[in-house]
Amino acid sequence: MTQSKVLSGIEEYIKKTPISLEFSKTSRNIMPGGVTANIKFFEPYPVIMKKGAGAYLTDVDGNEYIDYLLSYGALMTGHGHPKVMEGIQRQLTEEGTLLFGTPHNLEVKMGQKIQELYPSMERVRYTNSGTEATLLSIRMAYAYTEKYKIAKFEGHYHGGYDQVLLSVNPPLDEAGPANNPNAIIESKGVDPYHLEHTIVLPFNDLEATTEILTRHKEEIAAVILEPIQGGFIPAEKSFMEGLRKVTEKLGILLIFDEVKTGFRLGLGGAQEVYGIKPDLTALGKVVGGGFPVGIIGGKKEIMDISAPTAASDVFDNSQSKGSGAKDVLFHSGTYNGHPTILAAGLATIEVLEKEIEQVFNATEQLKSGICDLFAAKGINAQTIGMGSIFNIVITEKDHVRSYRDLQESNFGLRKEIDYHLLSQGIYTKPLNRFSLSTVHGEKEVERTLEAFRHTLNILF
Ligand SMILES: Cc1ncc(COP(=O)(O)O)c(C=O)c1O
Incomplete structure (x- = not known):
């Protein structure tokens, strides 16, 4: 047989x-x-x-x-989804272009929707990916605090650039003690400089996190985290509340990377579920309806550092405001706030609301x-x-x-x-x-x- x-x-x-x-x-x-x-x-x-x-x-x-x-x-x-396809078609037909290269209606419409669902995002800027949104949030934190180190949690991913591509999936034999993890670079080509400038924290361990943050409080601009690690391991409520308190006390900003959790945990993301107000938030994924997108937002006094109304930026040759580029936080991008993408995102949110x-x-x-x-x-x-x-x-x-x-x-x-x-x-x-x-x-x-x-x- x-x-x-x-x-x-x-x-x-x-x-x-x-x-x-x-x-x-x-x-x-x-x-x-x-x-x-x-x-x-x-x-x-x-x-x-x-x-x-x-x-x-x-x-x-x-x-x-x-x-x-x-x-x-x-x-x-x-x-x-028919509603998302319809939203895209409507934008293309009614507005007649893929790209204005100027401010436009949907930027404001999406911004108002974000302000409504994520009240901590008092001002927003659009980017082309979640990566760019977290990257900009770190620059915002540096600019606001005038400190130049970032703290992130072991096992958390925030995009593929040098400042945060550390200790995402580190080998345990190199990762050091659980309550004081080593920073481990996760790619060829990352400057070892970042080993000294990115501090790695243990997730859901408030005591150890507090100890490390206190030790480095003069250097750390912000703590960035995935409120739900990898999209599925939740921060414990007491940990999250403690982290908010300790960052406030130490003068360190708190950045929620809600690229995965935004809209997926609830329309208002993890911050709504936990009832915690971060200083800055990065969104992505769902809010583009399938197109490339990122949104960064937060307290207006932080976000407004990027306003070119107050100071001349790098593209203002006349330096008409009597100031130089170093007086404003530079943020730009040909495709930022792309109308078709925002139309797809708004249609997606409309479906999700129901x-x-x-x-x-x-x-x-x-x-x-x-x-x-x-x-x-x-x-x-x-x-x-x-x-x-x-x-x-x-x-x-x-x-x-x-x-x-x-x-x-x-x-x-x-x-x-x-x-x-x-x-x-x-x-x-x-x-x-x-x-x-x-x-x-x-x-x-x-x-x-x-x-x-x-x-x-x-x-x-
Ligand atoms: C939590 C988190 N942050 C940032 C990113 C980077 O976003 P993007 O792939 O849009 O650049 C991702 C992507 O998976 C993510 O999950």
């Missing part, structure tokens, strides 16, 4: 995606690693998509997937269904997260509170499960978090749970 061999997750994946494989061979001759953002790569080659519709993606081999990556959370109304609860309900349903399936197999797994994002952590630990805790989880099993899920039409990049959208309904949740059930039956 012949027994059919059970394929591993990767073997299944390779079997289902031969055209993706061929495509990847070509793309590796064009882009380093075949990708134009390192995060888009996974072994042995990433799946190549060719069409999106609602909650679904179709790859070049014709496989259909329920999309839980949703472009790393950016698409909260799914692919090609349907966000639905997304939360579907997320809760999926989270508890997955937990039940793991429990039925006797596997200790948790679905960790708030709002519309969660991650599956397979661990013996009762409470995952930090990067260090996460390192104790079973990444190997999680990865194996993710590759099997891919072969069954559930898409997220292996090991990534899950994000839902307004078009992830009961049917999608049921289908996803069925795929989990099948996968766990294969493996156990």
Whole structure:
């Protein structure tokens, strides 16, 4: 009797995606690693998509997937939502251009909406990415405090530039003590200068954080954090409240990087959920409706340092205000406040204002269904997260509170499960978090749970 061999997750994946494989061979001759953002790569080659519709993606081999990556959370109304497409079309037709190169109506309209939903953002500036928004927030903090170091938490990501590309995913044998982490550079080409100018803090450890901040209070301009680490490990309420108090006391600004959590945790982001007012906030992803975007905002006395009405900036050749560029914080960008992007973002917010609860309900349903399936197999797994994002952590630990805790989880099993899920039409990049959208309904949740059930039956 012949027994059919059970394929591993990767073997299944390779079997289902031969055209993706061929495509990847070509793309590796064009882009380093075949990708134009390192995060888009996974072994042995990433799946190549060719069409999106609602909650679904179709790859070049014709496989259909329920999309839980949703472009790393950016698409909260799914692919090609009619209201978002309509908003884009309306802007193009009514305004007749993609770009004014001058101030325009939608900048104000979006700004008013942001002020309404995020009262801490008394003034805003637009950027072209979340990266640029956090970058500008750090410059704002330096300018306001006239201090030139930044503090960030271990395991938190704020974009790919030198000041913050430290200790995002550091090897534990180099990372130092949990309550006083070493700064570890996370890329070739980052100037070691930043090892001395970026201070790394332990998340959810208020005592140690307070001690480090107090030690460096004369040098640190701001603490930047993801209120929900990686989009799924929440700051404890007492930690968040303590952090707000201690930063205020020490004259250090508090920057909320809400690029992931903005709109996804609630319309008003983590700051609404926690009831905490940061000094500065960076938004991105969802607020662009699928287009590249970032928004930075905060207290007007900080933000107004960038106002070219008070002092001459670098492009004012006449220096007509009797001042030089050093008297104003420089912020510019050809595409900042792009009208089509803001139209897509405003249409997205309009949909979310009506349907966000639905997304939360579907997320809760999926989270508890997955937990039940793991429990039925006797596997200790948790679905960790708030709002519309969660991650599956397979661990013996009762409470995952930090990067260090996460390192104790079973990444190997999680990865194996993710590759099997891919072969069954559930898409997220292996090991990534899950994000839902307004078009992830009961049917999608049921289908996803069925795929989990099948996968766990294969493996156990
Ligand atoms: C918390 C956080 N900050 C900043 C960024 C950078 O945003 P972008 O990729 O739009 O530059 C990201 C992107 O994933 C993020 O998750």
